[in-house]
Amino acid sequence: MQPVLLKKYGWQKYFSNFNSTNNSYSLGRIVLQHRNKYKLVSEHGEIWVRSAGNLFYSNKDNSEIPAIGDWVLFELLGNKDLGLIKSIMPRKTKISRKVAGFTSKEQVIAANIDLVFIVSALDQEFNLRRLERYLIVAKESDITPVFVLNKIDICNEVEEKYKQLKTIADKVPIIKISALEKIGLNQFDNFLKKGKTVTFVGSSGVGKSTIINCLIGKDVLRVNTLDNKKKGKHTTSHKELILLSSGCMVIDTPGMRELQLIDSKEGIEKTFSDILSLAENCYFNDCKHLNEPDCAVKSAIEAGKIDEKRLLNYRKIIDEMDGFKKFKKQNKKYTIKEKKILNKKKNL
Numbered sequence: 437m438q439p440v441l442l443k444k445y446g447w448q449k450y451f452s453n454f455n456s457t458n459n460s461y462s463l464g465r466i467v468l469q470h471r472n473k474y475k476l477v478s479e480h481g482e483i484w485v486r487s488a489g490n491l492f493y494s495n496k497d498n499s500e501i502p503a504i505g506d507w508v509l510f511e512l513l514g515n516k517d518l519g520l521i522k523s524i525m526p527r528k529t530k531i532s533r534k535v536a537g538f539t540s541k542e543q544v545i546a547a548n549i550d551l552v553f554i555v556s557a558l559d560q561e562f563n564l565r566r567l568e569r570y571l572i573v574a575k576e577s578d579i580t581p582v583f584v585l586n587k588i589d590i591c592n593e594v595e596e597k598y599k600q601l602k603t604i605a606d607k608v609p610i611i612k613i614s615a616l617e618k619i620g621l622n623q624f625d626n627f628l629k630k631g632k633t634v635t636f637v638g639s640s641g642v643g644k645s646t647i648i649n650c651l652i653g654k655d656v657l658r659v660n661t662l663d664n665k666k667k668g669k670h671t672t673s674h675k676e677l678i679l680l681s682s683g684c685m686v687i688d689t690p691g692m693r694e695l696q697l698i699d700s701k702e703g704i705e706k707t708f709s710d711i712l713s714l715a716e717n718c719y720f721n722d723c724k725h726l727n728e729p730d731c732a733v734k735s736a737i738e739a740g741k742i743d744e745k746r747l748l749n750y751r752k753i754i755d756e757m758d759g760f761k762k763f764k765k766q767n768k769k770y771t772i773k774e775k776k777i778l779n780k781k782k783n784l
């Protein structure tokens with residue numbers, strides 16, 4: 437056992453509760469994830485491992501596939517610098533999304549995260565509704581969120597955008613920076629604590645890799661430049677956990693164009709707590725805040741206290757959740773034909 441190394445990579449008491457009694461397995465954390473090949477930091481130093489077949493091919497939920505940041509138990513093979521992942525230790529937290537399409541399958545993007553920076557660029561892509569979704573993902577798993585408004589160098593209405601974000605942020609901190617011009621980067625210091633693991637989420641192109649390079653102090657990650665795009669280079673092909681000089685770990689994840697939510701009741705309730713507490717004063721207990729009389733939510737919108745678009749997004753997400761549960765129940769993929777029939781029924 438190399439407790440010092442493991443502790444450096446975030447080993448906490450929490451995981452000890454689940455430590456294996458099987459002494460033939462070793463302990464490690466995934467610090468690099470290729471398609472189905474992983475690099476671990478382990479009791480035996482750095483080691484390349486694959487996942488035991490049953491973790492991949494059993495009929496279990498996708499979430500049982502090892503992900504970057506996971507603590508795993510593995511078996512050393514032959515020449516001692518190769519191994520096989522045998523099991524994943526229960527995750528303290530995770531950032532997940534639903535696999536695209538008519539399925540309830542979950543994809544774990546990163547595991548055992550303490551804090552997540554939700555990054556938005558101050559350009560045409562700035563979108564509060566998308567940020568609400570990322571907030572749900574963080575809150576669903578009790579990961580501390582922090583908003584990052586990047587590219588202040590190209591925006592001349594920074595304060596206006598900041599105010600807009602404030603309306604959905606509740607107590608979540610917001611920092612305003614330019615990764616390119618290196619403005620405001622010291623604000624990260626408050627959040628990058630030794631032994632903690634942080635990650636960045638946000639659409640492709642908002643500047644996540646540029647920010648992480650600034651934090652590392654070197655251009656380790658490839659940035660999504662137009663030049664790279666023209667050459668058809670895929671900018672983030674793998675996921676990596678990097679130890680910063682502060683002792684904090686940072687994980688870079690590929691951009692997520694579309695963020696479909698898994699079952700996220702708690703995250704939704706926490707993210708839209710303003711709407712939910714208003715709803716307690718609606719006349720009908722099951723008020724949908726559409727056209728019901730005495731609707732406290734509608735009144736708040738009319739009074740300018742809540743943006744109607746926020747309510748619409750809330751409703752859209754609730755609908756999505758209903759759909760998700762249906763998929764889960766049926767526990768099978770819809771064929772295109774079934775999808776057409778389903779849509780037809782909806783339009784009747």
Ligand SMILES: Nc1nc2c(ncn2[C@@H]2O[C@H](COP(=O)(O)OP(=O)(O)O)[C@@H](O)[C@H]2O)c(=O)[nH]1
Nearest residue numbers: 587614615616640641642643644645646659660
């Ligand atoms: N103007 C400006 N451009 C930035 C800033 N940060 C990143 N970029 C540019 O945005 C593009 C995408 O950056 P990248 O870090 O690859 O974004 P990612 O896809 O979120 O990882 C690159 O061309 C960066 O140079 C910034 O603060 N200001």
Ligand SMILES: [Mg+2]
Nearest residue numbers: 644645671672
């Ligand atoms: Mg990137």
Ligand SMILES: [Zn+2]
Nearest residue numbers: 718723725731
């Ligand atoms: Zn109502």
